[in-house]
Amino acid sequence: MKAKAADWRAALAATPAGGIAVFQPVNAPVAVRRVARALLEEAAILGGGQVLGFPGGDLLLGNAAGPGQRAAQAMGALTGSTPPSFPLPEGQPPVAALCEAASQATAQPGWSLAGLEAHCAQWRLEDAARLTLLESGPGGVPVAQRLGPAPLGLDDPELEAMARDWVCRRILAALTHPVERARLPMLRPGLRLILDLPLGGLGHGAPLRAGAAGDPNGPIALLPLASLADPVGFAGVAEGLRQGGWTVGLLGTHPAALDAGIAPELLLAAPAGPVPPPPRPAGLIALGRPAPAWCRGAGILHEGFA
Amino acid sequence: MNVPVPAEAPWDGAAALRDASALATLARDCVTSGVERRALHVRLSLVSDRLREPRHERLVREALAPMLRPTRARLYELPGGDLVALSPPPAEHLDEVRRNLSLLLPEIPAEILLPVLRLPAEAARLLTLVEAALGLEASLPVASPPRPNVPPPSMAELDGAQRALLSANLTAFLRRRGVWRLGEGDEHPQPLWTELRPHLPDLVAALLPGRDLTGHPALARRFRQAVERRMLAELAPPQEARLLGETCLPLLLGSALEAEFLRLDAALGPHGRMRLLVAVPASEWLADPGGFTLLQRLSLMRGWTLALDEVEAGLLRAWPGARLDHAMLRLRFRPEMLAADAVARASLDAALPEDRNRVILTGAETPAAIAWGWQRGITRFMGRVLEAR
Structure with missing residues (x-):
């Protein structure tokens, strides 16, 4: 650690006047970090300089300002957030502070599939399952409750989806088990239920009936948006759920999912961005707290404003 | 005549x-x-x-x-x-x-x-x-023979296969096929790109003997991504990248956002990138819309062409979002599409990009597929019927 610390201090001090430092923090999916890293390395080749990696981010020390500025602007165009850049040598103190913090950060552990599967199987059900309350309109009164897996916050969306599937299956099994059920969060009476389901829906086990088929206010089953990749299989699963009294919804992992233009008879749950999507989808469940102001409209379930 | x-x-x-x-x-x-x-x-x-x-x-x-x-x-x-x-x-x-x-x-x-x-x-x-x-x-769908009951790999086995792929040599497993332009007035098809694709069934047989990934999409994706990472690592050294030419790489979203692809992107330079077509399954948008948006912006910024791959007519109808602006679209031909009624035909035609040069019809195994494409202005094809005999 000490040698590394000396490395970045020496490199920072050695960057010539008129140079630039660009710092891309790690607060995003791993793909964003990889793209940023590639752009910073390209800038280092074009303008001279080097890229230093920290657990908490990547730092370009560029000998010329132009390529570094262009890399920072490119990241802004790609992700919507421009990494901070500092002219050198004036920017040395804030850059040193950023490096100090970034070298103290803990890197996310790399998961093997076997390790992740074991973790999801052994995770205490009390922690793995999460109950979220949802409101409608500005009232602050919960009208629905979502029972689903607690997010692991992995930087690889594919691993996160696999983990979600495994935990969903455990929650489903526990719901129909007399003893295990007590380990799940207590459902609130009178609130509409939103239940996260794995890719194949309820599967082949005992059908979990929700009520009379066709009730528009019946409980909601949330399937991953990726289910649509198999339109025929999805149609079968959705029809089975409707017969069992469920309202069918899809779960997206990103605000961009709201642009999907999916069929209006399906509800759509997704993280809500700061601005409403162009044609506001009917039957929206806005995820994330606090919900942005545009979610106050009638008919949008959200996780609350406070 | x-x-x-x-x-x-x-x-x-x-x-x-x-x-x-x-x-x-x-x-x-x-x-x-x-x-x-x-x-x-x-x-x-x-x-x-x-x-x-x-x-x-x-x-x-x-x-x-x-x-x-x-x-x-x-x-x-x-x-x-x-x-x-x-x-x-x-x-x-x-x-x-x-x-x-x-x-x-x-x-x-x-x-x-x-x-x-x-x-x-x-x-x-x-x-x-x-x-x-x-x-x-000849092209009527043939029922696939019933599969013997082959189990999927365990997670530990899949981890092992991924490790083996880090140093495997894929040369023997790569397949090359053409993407062709054939208009109604053309005597011969013109090659547009050469598709480079690892042959997954052979790789599964070699690295996961006695195991089967069909019916396990998440595991199959994981395996495919590890294979593609290895292929990209083999293509990325500058002396290899220079030889690529007009190439189409079918990649999963995760592979196209891997460090190996970004190294290839850098090694190709502006001219090489203009000759590259990256085809990502449309279903990947559904699994990770945020990542797909990033990839789409990256393609526009870097100058290579993005195509939505493995697009089925059913998906295009159920999910018009599959028709992403600026991206190309690789539509899979199915013999059933010839039998579709007027309503289904019209809705599919309406879902296709107006600029039909953005559509590549894949799976053209019989002349019927070409005729079907021509009827809707499609002139870019892939399939056995066009490959050298």
């Missing part, structure tokens, strides 16, 4: 295909306009190969001449060798021609070898025989 085709040409069916397509259109026009025609179908495909030498073909054409010369009759040559002579009524020379032909080819009775069809009444029959000549019968 056919220009002789040099022996090294990759595909010589373009003229016959054009004829078949034109004949189908004409049969439909006869139905809508009510114009009458007589069609003489010369089923040379029934004649044994022994008799189908150039000398005989010349005799057949000479025998047809009385019908063709004085009238506005037209001769169509179908894939498979059949001829169709179409003439306006009263078609006085038709009987004479039939007599001459049956003398020339006495082995098969005239009512089988030389049927006459009346349009518009028998347009449906004519369309059926055109479709048969286009290879529809």
Whole structure:
């Protein structure tokens, strides 16, 4: 650690006047970090300089300002957030502070599939399952409750989806088990239920009936948006759920999912961005707290404003 | 009427295909306009190969001449060798021609070898025989044999396969196939890109013997991504990247956002990137819309072309979002698409990008697929029918 610390201090001090430092923090999916890293390395080749990696981010020390500025602007165009850049040598103190913090950060552990599967199987059900309350309109009164897996916050969306599937299956099994059920969060009476389901829906086990088929206010089953990749299989699963009294919804992992233009008879749950999507989808469940102001409209379930 | 085709040409069916397509259109026009025609179908495909030498073909054409010369009759040559002579009524020379032909080819009775069809009444029959000549019968879906009960790999086994792939040499597992342009006026298909794709079934057999990934999409994706990472690592060194040329890489979203792809992107330089087509399954958008948006912006910024891959007609109808702006679209041809009713056809046509140069029809295993594509202005194809014979 000490040698590394000396490395970045020496490199920072050695960057010539008129140079630039660009710092891309790690607060995003791993793909964003990889793209940023590639752009910073390209800038280092074009303008001279080097890229230093920290657990908490990547730092370009560029000998010329132009390529570094262009890399920072490119990241802004790609992700919507421009990494901070500092002219050198004036920017040395804030850059040193950023490096100090970034070298103290803990890197996310790399998961093997076997390790992740074991973790999801052994995770205490009390922690793995999460109950979220949802409101409608500005009232602050919960009208629905979502029972689903607690997010692991992995930087690889594919691993996160696999983990979600495994935990969903455990929650489903526990719901129909007399003893295990007590380990799940207590459902609130009178609130509409939103239940996260794995890719194949309820599967082949005992059908979990929700009520009379066709009730528009019946409980909601949330399937991953990726289910649509198999339109025929999805149609079968959705029809089975409707017969069992469920309202069918899809779960997206990103605000961009709201642009999907999916069929209006399906509800759509997704993280809500700061601005409403162009044609506001009917039957929206806005995820994330606090919900942005545009979610106050009638008919949008959200996780609350406070 | 056919220009002789040099022996090294990759595909010589373009003229016959054009004829078949034109004949189908004409049969439909006869139905809508009510114009009458007589069609003489010369089923040379029934004649044994022994008799189908150039000398005989010349005799057949000479025998047809009385019908063709004085009238506005037209001769169509179908894939498979059949001829169709179409003439306006009263078609006085038709009987004479039939007599001459049956003398020339006495082995098969005239009512089988030389049927006459009346349009518009028998347009449906004519369309059926055109479709048969286009290879529809050969392309009917074949039920896959029942699989023996092969288990999926455990997570530990999949971890092991991923580790093995980090240093594997994929050269023997890479397959190259062409993406071609073939317009209705073209004699030969023009190569646009060479698709480079690892052959996954062989890799599963080599790295996960006794295991099966079908029916386990999440595991199959994980395996495919590890394979693609390795392929990209082999392509990324500058001396390899320089050799790539016009290349199409089918990649999962995760692979296209891996460090290995970004290294290849850098090694290609601006000119190399302009020649690269990256085809990502449309379903990947559903699994990770945020990552897909990032990739789409990256493609615009870096100058390579993004295509939505493995697009099924059903998906396009159920999810019009699959028609992303600026991206190309690789639509998978299915024989069922020929049988679709007018409503399904119209909704699929409406879901296709207006600029049909953005559409590549994949899975073109029979001439019927090409004819289907041409009917909706598609001129970019992939499939066995276009590959060198």
